[in-house]
Structures are given as structure tokens and as C-alpha cells.
Amino acid sequence: MPSKNFEIDNLKIFTLNCWGLRYVSDHREVRMKLIAQHLCDQDYDVVFLQEVWIQSDFEYIRTKTNFKYKFAHIFNNASLLGTSGLVILAKWLPALIYFNPYTINGSPFRPLHGDWFSTKGVAYARIELIGLNLHLFCTHMHAQYDDNEKLIDQYSVHRICQAYELGKFINLMSCNCTNSASKDLIILAGDLNTCSKEIPYRLLSKYF
Numbered sequence: 001m002p003s004k005n006f007e008i009d010n011l012k013i014f015t016l017n018c019w020g021l022r023y024v025s026d027h028r029e030v031r032m033k034l035i036a037q038h039l040c041d042q043d044y045d046v047v048f049l050q051e052v053w054i055q056s057d058f059e060y061i062r063t064k065t066n067f068k069y070k071f072a073h074i075f076n077n078a079s080l081l082g083t084s085g086l087v088i089l090a091k092w093l094p095a096l097i098y099f100n101p102y103t104i105n106g107s108p109f110r111p112l113h114g115d116w117f118s119t120k121g122v123a124y125a126r127i128e129l130i131g132l133n134l135h136l137f138c139t140h141m142h143a144q145y146d147d148n149e150k151l152i153d154q155y156s157v158h159r160i161c162q163a164y165e166l167g168k169f170i171n172l173m174s175c176n177c178t179n180s181a182s183k184d185l186i187i188l189a190g191d192l193n194t195c196s197k198e199i200p201y202r203l204l205s206k207y208f
Contacts, residue, residue, distance in 0.1 A: 014039070015048040015189035017140070020057050020085070032057045036064040039089070047089035048189035050140040053081055053118075065089060071125070075099040075138075079119035086123040086138045086190070094125040094136075100169050104161040106142055107154065115142050115155075120162070122169050126177065133182045135174050139166060139190040141200065159193060163200035167208030 018035060019025045032052075039047060039061070052058050052074060062072040069089040076083045077099060084099060100122045106115030120140055127134040142158045166188075174184055194200040 011046070011185075012042075012044045013046050013048070013187060013189065014042070014044040015050075015138075017050045017191045018052050018057075020051045020053045022054055028054075028057070032060060036061045039065050040068070044089075045091050046134075046136060046187070047087075048136070048138040049087035049089075050138070050191045051085045052087045053083060053085050055083070058087060061087070062089075073097060073123075073125070075121075075123040077101060077119045077121070080117045081119075083118075084121055084123065085118060085140060086121075088123055088125050088136055088138055090125065090127060090136070092127045092129065092134075095128045096124075096126040098124045098173070100124065100165075102141075102162045102165055104158050104165075106158065113143065113145060122166055124169070124173055126173070128182070131182050133174075133177050133184045135170075135177075135184060135186045137166075137170055137173075137186070137188045137190075139188070139192070141166075141191070141193045144193050156199075159198075159200045160203065163192075163194070163203045167204050170208055 016035065018032065020028055020032065058074040066072065069091055070093050071090040073088055074083055075086045101119050102121050105120055106113060120142065123138040125136045141162045142155050144155065170186060170188065174186055177184065192200065
């Protein structure tokens with residue numbers, strides 16, 4: 001059943017790459033506590049987090065903020081890490097959640113880069129408010145490991161492919177909504193590892 005009516009102009013969004021790798025990320029535990037405290041102190045309606053790799057870190061954030069967010073979910077997958085690192089928190093319960101992995105996702109022959117081991121993709125949640133379908137997409141695309149990375153670089157190509165898949169997935173999920181009488185608001189948040197001058201960004205903004 002759709003939630004109560006809501007004014008779009010009042011929607012408050014927060015997104016952050018939490019850099020939560022065990023043994024690698026400096027001051028991880030302190031940072032996670034500060035992130036949780038910040039979420040408690042502020043009044044965000046929807047929160048998108050990336051790189052929450054450790055289940056206990058997610059549980060800490062979820063527990064600290066459960067008085068505010070009815071929905072808190074970490075999108076697990078079949079990767080070696082067991083999770084995509086993507087988290088969505090929201091004040092409303094979703095009608096649908098889904099994780100869509102990218103088909104091109106780094107190289108197993110560059111283990112120190114790590115992207116291949118995490119099976120990156122797109123986390124999705126649809127919240128049905130009265131008169132409004134809220135489509136929430138959270139992603140973390142392949143990292144850039146070199147400044148001024150050449151277009152023909154393997155990882156540049158991977159991000160272009162991921163951006164294309166992301167755009168197609170956004171179109172698919174937003175067009176297949178059964179509550180067609182309502183308006184649709186699409187929110188994409190996350191760490192895209194691209195800028196406005198690069199092809200992945202231009203691909204998403206122009207064609208999707």
C-alpha cells in the first residue's frame with residue numbers, strides 16, 4: 001500500500017563513499033561511528049552509502065539509525081567479499097528491492113585493484129508514495145587508478161559499459177512500474193568515478 005502523501009520539494013538526500021575495507025582503510029571504525037552519528041543528527045529522507053564492506057559496520061549504522069529509518073538494507077551478492085558494499089536507508093518501506101550486477105567488472109589478473117572481487121552493480125529500491133513512485137538507484141562504478149587515464153585503457157572501457165548497463169537498468173525499472181497513475185521520481189546516487197567531461201557521464205545524462 002502506498003505511503004502517505006509527500007512533497008517532492010522537501011526530499012533530503014545523502015550519499016557517501018564510506019571507504020570501509022577491513023585492514024586497508026585507515027580509522028575505519030571511528031569513521032563508521034561518525035557517519036552513524038551524522039545520520040542520527042541530520043534529517044535525511046534517503047541515504048545512499050558505498051563501500052560498506054563489513055556486515056558489522058552496516059549493523060552498527062542500522063542499529064544507531066533504526067529510530068529514523070524504517071528501511072535499511074545492504075545489498076549482498078555472490079562475490080568473494082559477500083557484498084556489493086552498497087547500502088540504502090529510507091524513511092519508508094519499499095515495494096521492491098533488487099541488485100543488478102554489471103557484466104563487465106574489472107580484471108582478476110589485477111588483484112590489488114580489487115574491483116573484480118566485489119562484483120559491482122546497481123542497488124535498486126522502489127518506494128510507492130501516494131501519487132509518486134520513488135525510484136532509488138545506488139551504484140559504485142569501476143575505480144580510476146591512474147590520473148588522466150586514456151580512453152583506450154581497460155578500466156575506461158569498463159566504466160563506459162557499466163554506464164550503459166546502468167542507464168538501461170534505470171529505464172527498465174522505471175518503465176515497468178505497475179503503479180502507472182503516479183508520477184515517477186528517479187534518483188541516482190553513488191560513486192560513479194567519472195566527471196562531466198567523460199563518456200560515462202555524458203552517456204548517462206544525454207541518452208538515459
